[in-house]
Amino acid sequence: MSPGAAGALELAGVSYDAAGRTLLNDVTVCFRPGEVTALSGPSGSGKTTLLSVAGGLLEPTRGLTAYAGRPMWRGNGDPRPEVAFVLQVYGLVPILSARENVSIALRARGVAPGEADERAEAELARFHIADLGDRQVEELSGGQMQRVACARACVAGAEVLLADEPTSELDQVSRGLVMEQLRAEADRGAVVVVATHDLELVEACDRQHVIDEGRLAR
Numbered sequence: 001m002s003p004g005a006a007g008a009l010e011l012a013g014v015s016y017d018a019a020g021r022t023l024l025n026d027v028t029v030c031f032r033p034g035e036v037t038a039l040s041g042p043s044g045s046g047k048t049t050l051l052s053v054a055g056g057l058l059e060p061t062r063g064l065t066a067y068a069g070r071p072m073w074r075g076n077g078d079p080r081p082e083v084a085f086v087l088q089v090y091g092l093v094p095i096l097s098a099r100e101n102v103s104i105a106l107r108a109r110g111v112a113p114g115e116a117d118e119r120a121e122a123e124l125a126r127f128h129i130a131d132l133g134d135r136q137v138e139e140l141s142g143g144q145m146q147r148v149a150c151a152r153a154c155v156a157g158a159e160v161l162l163a164d165e166p167t168s169e170l171d172q173v174s175r176g177l178v179m180e181q182l183r184a185e186a187d188r189g190a191v192v193v194v195a196t197h198d199l200e201l202v203e204a205c206d207r208q209h210v211i212d213e214g215r216l217a218r
């Protein structure tokens with residue numbers, strides 16, 4: 001891959017095949033630091049697949065993915081520590097509290113438990129759910145879980161933030177809040193990519209890409 005923009009997340013000629021189908025077809029795109037990029041397209045078009053390949057969870061069948069010139073695929077599906085995800089299915093641990101779910105993202109990166117809990121608390125406040133810190137995730141509403149998932153993705157100050165439908169369960173106010181926080185992550189220099197059907201969210205992004213049947217349409 002030719003050296004691209006410093007600190008950019010790049011896909012070059014990426015295809016991904018599964019179960020005899022081509023889910024991503026020759027995708028070349030550059031996600032820049034300091035920008036929020038929207039990825040939209042119909043259900044089943046390949047948004048989640050693209051984020052999974054871009055974040056190093058899946059190995060491209062053809063082509064290359066790299067962040068700041070370093071390959072995203074590390075041979076085993078473990079993402080690079082620079083990457084944080086908001087997963088479409090949240091990926092929270094149901095029997096842990098909201099605070100613990102956020103805190104573990106920091107502990108996994110070597111932060112001491114006490115400090116991790118404090119930072120988790122502050123991050124929940126950022127998403128207006130500070131009062132839910134002690135609540136078990138399985139006792140939260142869909143929209144509340146979604147905000148815990150956003151807090152967990154943002155807490156570590158990752159360089160690359162990949163958010164899959166982060167506002168699908170949210171009301172107008174919470175959607176605005178999540179967009180503001182994604183913007184704040186980009187403002188501190190992160191690469192932020194948001195897969196979404198939410199047209200208002202798309203409009204609020206710096207750059208928009210559309211995917212259709214696994215191909216980047218624009």
Ligand SMILES: Nc1ncnc2c1ncn2[C@@H]1O[C@H](COP(=O)(O)OP(=O)(O)OP(=O)(O)O)[C@@H](O)[C@H]1O
Pocket residue numbers: 018019021023041042043044045046047048049050088
């Ligand atoms: N592991 C897999 N094996 C086979 N097919 C898959 C696999 N994962 C996803 N697909 C298929 O790949 C296509 C793209 O799926 P993907 O989840 O990327 O779509 P999406 O754009 O995120 O859709 P949505 O808006 O509904 O979340 C779909 O047709 C889906 O059924």
Ligand SMILES: [Mg+2]
Pocket residue numbers: 047048049088164
């Ligand atoms: Mg999806």
